[in-house]
Amino acid sequence: MEGLLARCRALPTLSVLTACSRQLSGRTPCRSHHCGPGSGQRLLLSRIFQPQNLREDQALSLESRSGELTCKSQRLMLQVGLILPASPGCYHLLPYTVRALEKLVRLIDQEMQAVGGQKVSLPSLSPAELWRATQRWDLMGKELLRLQDRHGKEYCLGPTHEEVVTALVASQKNLSYKQLPFLLYQVTRKFRDEPRPRFGLLRGREFYMKDMYTFDSSPEAARQTYGLVCDAYCSLFSRLGLQVIKAQADVGSIGGTMSHEFQLPVEVGEDQLAVCPSCGFSANVETLDSSQTNCPVCQGPLTETRGIEVGHTFYLGTKYSSIFRAQFTNAEGKPCLAEMGCYGLGVSRILAAAIEVLATEDSVRWPGLLAPYQVCLIPPKKGSKEAAATELTERLYDHIAEAVPQLHGELVLDDRTHLTIGSRLKDADKLGYPFVVVAGKRALEEPACFEVWCQNTGEQLFLTREGVLDLLTPVQVV
Amino acid sequence: MEGLLARCRALPTLSVLTACSRQLSGRTPCRSHHCGPGSGQRLLLSRIFQPQNLREDQALSLESRSGELTCKSQRLMLQVGLILPASPGCYHLLPYTVRALEKLVRLIDQEMQAVGGQKVSLPSLSPAELWRATQRWDLMGKELLRLQDRHGKEYCLGPTHEEVVTALVASQKNLSYKQLPFLLYQVTRKFRDEPRPRFGLLRGREFYMKDMYTFDSSPEAARQTYGLVCDAYCSLFSRLGLQVIKAQADVGSIGGTMSHEFQLPVEVGEDQLAVCPSCGFSANVETLDSSQTNCPVCQGPLTETRGIEVGHTFYLGTKYSSIFRAQFTNAEGKPCLAEMGCYGLGVSRILAAAIEVLATEDSVRWPGLLAPYQVCLIPPKKGSKEAAATELTERLYDHIAEAVPQLHGELVLDDRTHLTIGSRLKDADKLGYPFVVVAGKRALEEPACFEVWCQNTGEQLFLTREGVLDLLTPVQVV
Known part of the structure; x- marks a missing residue:
């Protein structure tokens, strides 16, 4: 064994290093749940392991478990895919x-x-x-x-x-x-x-x-x-x-x-x-x-x-x-x-x-500092009249990430464009993002006007890109 | 019980809030392990729960436990107070x-x-x-x-x-x-x-x-x-x-x-x-x-x-x-x-x-990004000829914290000024801070000159305050 150790010490440092780097697969690390055609580094909702996306029909069955004692937070956290039961009193905590x-x-x-x-x-x-x-x-x-x-x-x-x-x-x-x-x-x-x-x-x-x-x-x-x-x-x-x-x-x-x-x-x-x-x-x-x-x-x-x-x-x-x-x-x-x-x-x-x-009967609400993501952006439905505003929404995402540094990593793009804006807005409401930015009808105006839901205050605003940036700049993130 | 709940809901929000704030003790939160006469927000080594400080005479007894199989990292981590044994195969991880x-x-x-x-x-x-x-x-x-x-x-x-x-x-x-x-x-x-x-x-x-x-x-x-x-x-x-x-x-x-x-x-x-x-x-x-x-x-x-x-x-x-x-x-x-x-x-x-x-036989060394603290500053011994440079060291601490934002929270001041510079330098060497800044004899020169030990490269430098800042500015912290 001493012989092996001596050989180990004799091994030139460089060749050990290359042992790992030589075996690099040469693939560009495609950040898989960020990736999509042309989406760069955007975080796409469809790729998040977030059971509300995964099984819209199941929430009900979880909810109506026979006579089990429950409360609002438990029901909502199960419904929107924040937790999943593992065994009595033990839960899987999901990404959000x-x-x-x-x-x-x-x-x-x-x-x-x-x-x-x-x-x-x-x-x-x-x-x-x-x-x-x-x-x-x-x-x-x-x-x-x-x-x-x-x-x-x-x-x-x-x-x-x-x-x-x-x-x-x-x-x-x-x-x-x-x-x-x-x-x-x-x-x-x-x-x-x-x-x-x-x-x-x-x-x-x-x-x-x-x-x-x-x-x-x-x-x-x-x-x-x-x-x-x-x-x-x-x-x-x-x-x-x-x-x-x-x-x-x-x-x-x-x-x-x-x-x-x-x-x-x-x-x-x-x-x-x-x-x-x-x-x-x-x-x-x-x-x-x-x-x-x-x-x-x-x-x-x-x-x-x-x-x-x-x-x-x-x-x-x-x-x-x-x-x-x-x-x-x-x-x-x-x-x-x-x-x-x-x-x-x-x-x-x-x-x-x-x-x-903080939650309503139907929708999670978070203390602002604890919201898993601060902003959800909802582009138009595929094939709708407003579909031209899809790119606009993606550019807004990039602008926010660039102009409001603390929100880098706090943005989600709801790319499930096979769904209507209404049903995605309903999901966003349930999940309780503090800010939901929708590219609705007025996104095609000149300049484009986004619909912004401030979910913690209940306000609904119509804002240009600059207005959105002004609104989000003071948001605190821990 | 329903009555109690009704009374709860009727309780004005404000009075509930004050229930907590009214009971604030009114004390200024003295950040206790940062505090010392005039030390402001500096992190003082003497206040860290770091057993090397606590029991210099015990390292030896830990080291020489009867015939227990050990290795360099285990011995050093015990010696310098990084871990303490809890039960077989289980360790307390200490603050560093x-x-x-x-x-x-x-x-x-x-x-x-x-x-x-x-x-x-x-x-x-x-x-x-x-x-x-x-x-x-x-x-x-x-x-x-x-x-x-x-x-x-x-x-x-x-x-x-x-x-x-x-x-x-x-x-x-x-x-x-x-x-x-x-x-x-x-x-x-x-x-x-x-x-x-x-x-x-x-x-x-x-x-x-x-x-x-x-x-x-x-x-x-x-x-x-x-x-x-x-x-x-x-x-x-x-x-x-x-x-x-x-x-x-x-x-x-x-x-x-x-x-x-x-x-x-x-x-x-x-x-x-x-x-x-x-x-x-x-x-x-x-x-x-x-x-x-x-x-x-x-x-x-x-x-x-x-x-x-x-x-x-x-x-x-x-x-x-x-x-x-x-x-x-x-x-x-x-x-x-x-x-x-x-x-x-x-x-x-x-x-x-x-x-x-990475460690030597006597001293811990860290991957730069993992070092618990990047910089240790050692002011002169109390009562020594150089004691006048104490305040200079403290001001250097504050300058680094201000001028090199990523090092805010990465600085330790070894305030155990009853010990010689030599023995504190030995401790700093054992703990493996990437940078150790000593106010030695040349600290009284005009301009003051600090002795800087770059422990990961083995270099020893003599630098003015600006030189220290230039050296530390590119240091990466995760």
């Missing part, structure tokens, strides 16, 4: 959804890093011994998905990572108070064996979650960190245009001494909240006495509402750091336990919850 | 590694989307019945990590997704040949219960993989797609500066009729390759007769080398589409089975393999 999810993750990264968050990636396979140390191996019961490896060693699939991250920080033996706080977070798949997975991405068994764990040198510092992360959550939801209630919450099996839920008020929500309209106090009713009907802050009357929990924060104190001995050295040179917090965002859940709140 | 990984994923996205790839996200929980349909539930034996949910339903944790994606495409009943090819890919964690996980991220049990599955309307079209994806792989490795061998390979348990491995030649590699230096032919020796010593193409003598498999491509034909009936309608209106290919890239493995190839 992955784009929305990646945009949401970029927003979350911005907000977490703005308060000092550092991104890590912890394994999903979580050793049983860590969970036994906190007794959650038993406490979590059937919600933990458990397995054994080939050697019989036990694991669970992490639904949350307090144990793991605390043990990780505890393994660092020379932490100084000067280095704290640490705010460690990840955006990964989590697993939870829900007794009744339902409502699509709202309550699944495998889902994306952002979980952050913070380590501070004192209770005061930890409370400051707690406030900063809560503010970052408020900032995130405000950028998404989602009106979230920050409600006093129960600490549940996570533990700790203070907790808040970030709740999107919506009928299908599973949590019941008490809200004080006058002072803004909000609480999960679990945290209140059943007899309490007045606000504990201002004594005003409480109203009730239902919400979807999209975020949850916990001030943990030393609950976990004391078990795993996650310590630092204080200014006096003495070892102290880190004061911890943990902070979750239901990433895939936020997508569905946003649709639940 | 996550940054490198995300850059690699962006590169992969570019290359896959350039050939028409569409990104999806398929669950890790993979139902047993799909794997039974292809008999891989039994064939994969102990490499599959298996579990049951609370209802006793069986799953494995997907090590690969041929079954799942083929069933997904098969569920689309009205596919037309006009819509093909589909190139569906994801970058997700995969699981494989390795009998002997080893070499850090090179052979783990939980790892990141890019897997793409293609669906074509004819064998010719599928072979063209196969060529395009192989070219995209070559393009990726060429952008990384990694000299990869594309070798004829065995189809193994995946199946199909044609397969290639993309191999990085390196001693620690577990695959044995036969390479023809004259014509570029390469093959995994598994695919050759043991008696074969001459190249089957040009009859020249074959040399042998060892490699790390970083990519693998398979032309599958209809092996999976026939089982799951993944069909489309051809031009004659008849149903036909899709011709499939599958294409893997070991994402976390590529990171370790690149370090294995």
Whole structure:
């Protein structure tokens, strides 16, 4: 074997390189789903793996599954081909959804890093011994998905990572108070064996979650960190245009001494909240006495509402750091336990919850920043009187891509020109592109006039090419 | 309950919004790991969760673990705090590694989307019945990590997704040949219960993989797609500066009729390759007769080398589409089975393999595009003669961030000024920042002159502020 290795080292670098490049097939990389006669780099709707295109007749059968509990976001996301069921509580995320999810993750990264968050990636396979140390191996019961490896060693699939991250920080033996706080977070798949997975991405068994764990040198510092992360959550939801209630919450099996839920008020929500309209106090009713009907802050009357929990924060104190001995050295040179917090965002859940709140009964609507594509262009039907405007639409596509750089990659051309404008407009409405640009009758005017549907505001405009560019230039993309 | 919902709807929008904003803590978001007296938005090394900073005395103990099989990349990645062991074959990826990984994923996205790839996200929980349909539930034996949910339903944790994606495409009943090819890919964690996980991220049990599955309307079209994806792989490795061998390979348990491995030649590699230096032919020796010593193409003598498999491509034909009936309608209106290919890239493995190839015995080196941070700036030691140049270094940091926009977020200031320049330079060398800028003795000259270490080329330069900006302006960041 040593001989082979010697021969390997002797191999001239250049010939190794050519081993790959010589075998290049010589084909020009035709960007297949962009390609079509003369279409250059345009993204063509007909080539997207987007089941609404694929099986217009099937949406109905998905919708009418016998008596299955469903909700608006689940129904719409199935209908328009955003998700497909894989197994109970598990969904395939299709291309549009992955784009929305990646945009949401970029927003979350911005907000977490703005308060000092550092991104890590912890394994999903979580050793049983860590969970036994906190007794959650038993406490979590059937919600933990458990397995054994080939050697019989036990694991669970992490639904949350307090144990793991605390043990990780505890393994660092020379932490100084000067280095704290640490705010460690990840955006990964989590697993939870829900007794009744339902409502699509709202309550699944495998889902994306952002979980952050913070380590501070004192209770005061930890409370400051707690406030900063809560503010970052408020900032995130405000950028998404989602009106979230920050409600006093129960600490549940996570533990700790203070907790808040970030709740999107919506009928299908599973949590019941008490809200004080006058002072803004909000609480999960679990945290209140059943007899309490007045606000504990201002004594005003409480109203009730239902919400979807999209975020949850916990001030943990030393609950976990004391078990795993996650310590630092204080200014006096003495070892102290880190004061911890943990902070979750239901990433895939936020997508569905946003649709639940923003969509109409028939049509998906997105927070502007999360729309998978910002603009859909609809050229005339093949063979129609306006067919001459087809090229005009394609040129408009190219103009937008050139003149509005942030929209490069955010444009879709609905090239299914065997369909009428009306039926494609209906599809575009269902999918919820923020802007739909139609080359209708007035596209043949001089100068050409496009019909623009601003789907998030409901406006319909008639604009020249320059007007379209002016409208789109300020659009924000993350 | 209906009453509560009515009350919810009646709640004025504004008061819901304020529920969150009113509770803003009023703190200015002090970006904690950027903060320090007067440091503005600079990223300070002392605040990064980067175990080299945390426990300089421990690297040795990690290194000298009793007799454990290791390799250069594993040793270095542990030493400098890129990874920490979680359980056998599972690692925590720490902040620097996550940054490198995300850059690699962006590169992969570019290359896959350039050939028409569409990104999806398929669950890790993979139902047993799909794997039974292809008999891989039994064939994969102990490499599959298996579990049951609370209802006793069986799953494995997907090590690969041929079954799942083929069933997904098969569920689309009205596919037309006009819509093909589909190139569906994801970058997700995969699981494989390795009998002997080893070499850090090179052979783990939980790892990141890019897997793409293609669906074509004819064998010719599928072979063209196969060529395009192989070219995209070559393009990726060429952008990384990694000299990869594309070798004829065995189809193994995946199946199909044609397969290639993309191999990085390196001693620690577990695959044995036969390479023809004259014509570029390469093959995994598994695919050759043991008696074969001459190249089957040009009859020249074959040399042998060892490699790390970083990519693998398979032309599958209809092996999976026939089982799951993944069909489309051809031009004659008849149903036909899709011709499939599958294409893997070991994402976390590529990171370790690149370090294995590029690093020295003592110091990590990165492909330029993957370096977690491009530039490390080292101000003088506190109390030294040059201490006056501290502010100069900080101003240089700000100048670079402003004048070279792509490097915004790519700069680290090594503020551990209690350490000598020499020891911080040694750390920077170990971590492999492509550029290290030191404010040494000549920083007090007029104009100030910085010492710049270009770690990937080994050059040492003395440059003024303008010289530093000129050097860094062309640096590419993904």
